[in-house]
Amino acid sequence: MTNTRLVEVRQKVLKQNDVVARALRDDFERAGVFVVSLVSSPGSGKTAFLERTLSALAGKYRVAALVGDLATDNDARRLARSGAPARQIITGTVCHLEAAMVREALEGWPLDGLDYLFIENVGNLVCPSSYDLGEALRLVLFSVTEGEDKPLKYPTIFNTADLAVLTKIDLAAAVEFDAAAAMHSVQSVRPGMPLLEVSSKTGRGMDAWIELLEKRASQRTVQTAD
Amino acid sequence: MHELSIALSIIDMATEEAERRPSERVAAVHLKLGPLSGVVQSALVSAFELAREGTPLAEASLVIEAIPVTIWCDGCNAETAPLALNELRCADCGEPAARLVHGQELEVTALELAALELEA
Numbered sequence: 001m002t003n004t005r006l007v008e009v010r011q012k013v014l015k016q017n018d019v020v021a022r023a024l025r026d027d028f029e030r031a032g033v034f035v036v037s038l039v040s041s042p043g044s045g046k047t048a049f050l051e052r053t054l055s056a057l058a059g060k061y062r063v064a065a066l067v068g069d070l071a072t073d074n075d076a077r078r079l080a081r082s083g084a085p086a087r088q089i090i091t092g093t094v095c096h097l098e099a100a101m102v103r104e105a106l107e108g109w110p111l112d113g114l115d116y117l118f119i120e121n122v123g124n125l126v127c128p129s130s131y132d133l134g135e136a137l138r139l140v141l142f143s144v145t146e147g148e149d150k151p152l153k154y155p156t157i158f159n160t161a162d163l164a165v166l167t168k169i170d171l172a173a174a175v176e177f178d179a180a181a182a183m184h185s186v187q188s189v190r191p192g193m194p195l196l197e198v199s200s201k202t203g204r205g206m207d208a209w210i211e212l213l214e215k216r217a218s219q220r221t222v223q224t225a226d
Numbered sequence: 227m228h229e230l231s232i233a234l235s236i237i238d239m240a241t242e243e244a245e246r247r248p249s250e251r252v253a254a255v256h257l258k259l260g261p262l263s264g265v266v267q268s269a270l271v272s273a274f275e276l277a278r279e280g281t282p283l284a285e286a287s288l289v290i291e292a293i294p295v296t297i298w299c300d301g302c303n304a305e306t307a308p309l310a311l312n313e314l315r316c317a318d319c320g321e322p323a324a325r326l327v328h329g330q331e332l333e334v335t336a337l338e339l340a341a342l343e344l345e346a
Contacts, residue, residue, distance in 0.1 A: 007247075012334075152312045159330075192322065
């Protein structure tokens with residue numbers, strides 16, 4: 001048996017990512033841009049929700065979007081139709097966005113000219129939970145077709161989010177969705193987290209979302225002014 | 227499945243530390259891991275065993291201390307255990323958690339170093 005000694009280290013494994021995320025957060029605050037990230041499983045409607053959001057904000061604010069996918073720039077092209085600048089982050093085989101990818105994608109973008117920046121993560125309810133992207137608000141989306149217990153199945157990611165968004169509520173009746181049970185699931189994994197119900201197709205719930213977003217952004221501004 | 231990139235980060239971090247101590251080798255890396263870190267323990271161990279090959283940590287083991295989830299309960303005015311990972315209510319009084327206290331840890335706490343001269 002070899003003699004060993006224990007040397008204390010105490011370092012977060014994702015320290016590298018955390019350092020970049022903190023620098024991004026400082027840059028965003030300085031530039032006065034409110035950054036919102038979106039996570040969900042593939043196909044729960046992040047891009048449609050974002051299209052609606054960008055269109056709703058476009059007349060009043062300067063907005064932009066970054067969108068992560070393993071392949072194709074389809075989503076960036078979809079989002080750009082709203083008139084807002086949109087950039088695609090192609091991750092290759094990487095299943096999540098990291099702070100360094102966001103930093104790289106933002107190179108050459110004048111942040112000072114923006115009020116809101118949206119970052120759509122790769123569709124994945126597991127891996128993105130470990131990575132801080134420097135955002136001020138993290139949304140977790142799930143659709144009525146995924147079931148009321150989705151939050152109970154993925155507690156980790158719901159625990160990193162600030163706000164839950166239930167999408168495709170225009171389909172709720174067709175799939176006999178129980179909204180109260182969904183609310184119960186959200187409260188079980190993340191007590192106190194608000195849940196918004198939206199339909200990107202009909203626009204239902206979008207006004208409440210935009211109102212909440214503006215409120216959060218202005219609260220942030222007040223905090224910064226202190 | 228991002229455990230491989232997590233394992234590589236651990237190895238990079240430990241290698242960097244070990245380079246400062248050239249007369250010793252890393253025998254083990256001690257890690258604190260919470261169930262809400264987003265990292266699966268068994269997947270991380272497999273990934274670590276793969277990733278350590280051909281690095282200065284080829285002989286090193288990964289010693290994981292599993293950290294249980296705890297919450298702050300306003301009702302008990304104490305740090306308590308939740309009913310379950312996906313039911314963050316106080317196991318003692320049933321009140322919803324005010325916040326999470328432990329369970330998101332993903333942290334290297336220590337390196338176990340062995341002297342190299344013993345082999346000479």
